[in-house]
Amino acid sequence: MSDQVTEREVGRSRPRKEDAHLVTGQTTWTDNIDVHGLLHLAILRSPMAHARIRRIDVSPALEQPGVVAAFGGRDLAAGLGSLPCAWPVTEDMVLPDHPPIAVDEVRYAGDPVAVVVARDRYAAADALEAVEVDYEQLPPVLDLEAALAEDAPLVHSDKGTNRCYVWPLATGEEYPTVRHRADVVLRRRYVQQRLIPNAMEPRSVVVTPLAASGEYTVHSATQIPHILRIMLATVTGVPEHKLRVIAPDVGGGFGSKLQVYGEEALALAVARRLGRPVKWTESRSEGYLATHHGRGMIQDVEIAATREGRLLGLKVDLLADMGAYLMLVTPGIPILGAFMYPAIYKMDAYDFTCTGVFTTRTPTDAYRGAGRPEATYAIERIMDELAVELGLDPVELRRRNWIGHEEFPYTAIAGLTYDSGNYEAATDKALALFGYDELRAEQRKRNESGETVRLGIGVSTYTEMCGLAPSRVLRDLRYAAGGWEAASIRMLPTGKVEVVTGTSPHGQGHVTCWSQIASDVLGVPFDDVEVVHGDTKAAPQGMDTYGSRSLVVGGAAVHRAAEKVVEKARKVAAHLLEASEDDLEFTHGVFSVKGSPEARRSIQEIAFETFSSHDLPDGMEPTINAEHLVDPDNFSYPHGTHLCAVEVDTETGRTTIRSYVSVDDVGRVVNPMIVEGQVHGGIAQGIAQALYEEAVYDDEGNLVSGTMADYLVPSAADLPAFVTDRTETPATSNPLGAKGVGEAGTIASTPAVVNAIVDALRPLGVSEVAMPCTPQRVWDALRAARSDGHSSGGPTASAESAESAKEASA
């Protein structure tokens, strides 16, 4: 096919098929759905982080105008199971009950305690205020380290501990042995603040019962209609075959809609009890409390190296904030990062331990990157510190340790086999685009003249594992489900094509990309392909969309299914053309007999011949439709180099990003424009963690940053023009050669920005600024450094000489 590159759909920046209806307002968001007799559900939430519910009386709400029903936790929870956690990471993990609505005790500010159902949403909101609840306040649990103390107050008193699990991984040589022969050992503590995902569309669910048949249709703003169907059946007891789940237009997720939420179960339970359709839609401030959060970790990292800058070993101790309950994949998020701390570097020993900790805060779970941004941040930050310690340029230190392009496939220290990559090519391209040497020269000049506004340069050379996931690996990680994806292709009698996919797009552009893939394999026009998704009745099989899996698993399934269609069509063509299958060529959707070009049949003609079935080969099933399920052999490993230049105003502490260059290698690209969009959005979200966003709680466990006025999501006005480019080293683990791109930008960018800030301030004695690097924090760090008299270490930093390191390990 290489001689047809210019005619291929794959590789073209096709404008997205999805966009016309999005930009003209013809969307079906879940909250737009109206059905006859619809009732509106509103949820009363706990105003405190931890309390016993002494008494709850919903009857005053029933007297409010327009109210149809009201329920306390006890009224509803009895008929409902616990919300699911599909990832019990260890055999002895502590798994508390998680009723969809609190019964006896509330464990975070925002925990649901009562439900009001009314004829309109205004009446429902007003009536919530009439519900009477008596709380007996219990001590909040907020500090991850204090929570593990013997006498700490407990989030789940029946469990006797706040320790959810301890998950260890040790690979290569014994870490203490390796540490012993190191010339340099550095230890650092990094804190991953809590983040709030902020999908543009709030969560919403509409449940419509069909009373006569006992069926329920659930529309939900979800990333996972297929998983949700199975889990709702388990939680509510409605049989799976009586549940239809539809994810209509979904406006972003970033992991926050990779969840089975209490509200979805409650809406189904209420619709079932009342026999009426019900809708629940969150407000933004309600979402801040009750949609799961991301990150929330303390990372103690130790790196051991030789004086020449060769890495010997890495030791990571994590404390991960689970929040109050374990949701769908809460415990597994840090484990997704466990394999990524060694990143692109070769070393002899790796030692990792993660301790999951319960707190009285909103549960955490997947947020764009899920475990991998945290890992990348820690390794890329400490690599910069090590470079300083060794007096090396940070890029040079990375060069001395990364896996060479000739070494692939390479089994890295944590046990993953990276199939392909070229770190040298991506880095060299990025350095050239960035003007690295010129910026370093300018930086030196400005430092020498003692300018108020300093220049800093940040490097992040990352890889990540995505394209979730080989089912057997998931089994070994104790994840409850598989990682396959399904596609089927229906050749319609008129020659048009329907691609049915198990992925569930919520902004990514699957309809466009799957059309491009199918169009190439089948040789049909792009516009003749329609993509069906997001409805368990129309697309019954799927594992949905998360973990940058859709293209590399789901897109590969589309590719394989289309190949199967061609193979079936070939049999029909050979029969009609009275030729042997081996003598047929297939190009641009046309079968022709080698040597006699006038003997041809298009795939559209064959679709019609198959429909009529008047003249098919003997014994052939009358269809060329095909289905294919892909279970990937391996993860996909995008990589790249991101470079960030910041100017830091040392008087005010303000950071301004001056330039940002990314060179990503996401393998072969289906649609470059969509890839660029993913990279832009991803970088923006990573910068947001570095500079702006933080879920702040007070000492009582109340969310202080409870609105968008306090939780600062940057807009285009706050971000520079990114220079994005790519190298292209095809993945060998899927037929497209593609690697996931949905999370790469977020994973790469956070450390690039913070490294740049610290680089700018290092001559002034600063070696650490906690995220988000707000102007006040930068100013505080500068002040602390000034009063320390330019000592090189911050309060959490310690560099040891070889001697003291050896003493410590002896």
Added chain:
Amino acid sequence: MIPPAFEYTRPTSVDEAVRTLADGGEDAKVLAGGQSLLPLLRLRLAFPELVVDVGRIPELRGIREDEGTLVIGAMTTHHDVVRDPRVRRHAGLLAAATATVADPAVRHRGTLGGSLAHADPAGDLPAVILALDATLVAVGPGGRRSIPAREFFVDYLQTALRPDELLVQVEIPARDDWGFHYEKFQRVAQAWAVVGVAALVRRDDGRIAEARIGLTNMGSTPLRAEAAEEALTGATAVGAVRRAAETAADGTRPSSDPSASPEYRAHLARVLTRRAVLAAAGMG
């Protein structure tokens, strides 16, 4: 995000609005552009029984000149203020500061009068109006009265307006040849100022003859940096401005929030005052 129930009325004249407010008493609230009141309603932080929408009273809109005074109707939108050539000529500081308010969508709805009557010390315009020594004109059942800006801002979200009074216009003495600059420090483009400094400077023969400094978000009301103003008088060089700016936070009591401690705000006020004055004086 659903407000509590309230009565709603939309008078078509100032007299009608004032009568309606008098009848509504303490439980009535004026709705101007809605950029501050509606969020308060939606978060259920305000519970008025009556909302009086003054958005359809033509006499409250518009900008005119009156013998050396710029008169701006209370319901003139930020967008119209920014665009108006008379505002730029006579009160450039107001145009410059208004251009930094939130984002274009807010500036098309939000109004000068609404912003001043809301009296959020983190809002940009109260400090600017204070620096401009403007006069605010209110109409109540007893007639019209003029309130100097210095007396208008009483406490956090509190003004000298009585519950039955409506702010109708703002009168700004023209200062065509004064240098000006609004230095706003915010964390993201659409956020409120962490601290803002509005500087007006009259130069005479190479020295600062007179300076007016308004401070945004340095206390429960907008403030004038009086010590700095005094110290700036007669300044001829950058060093003098620098020294004067060191007093900019004197007497202030800034608040604390996750973006900034009081100490940091005081520091910002000093740095931003220096920058604002140097820019306004053309010395930067």
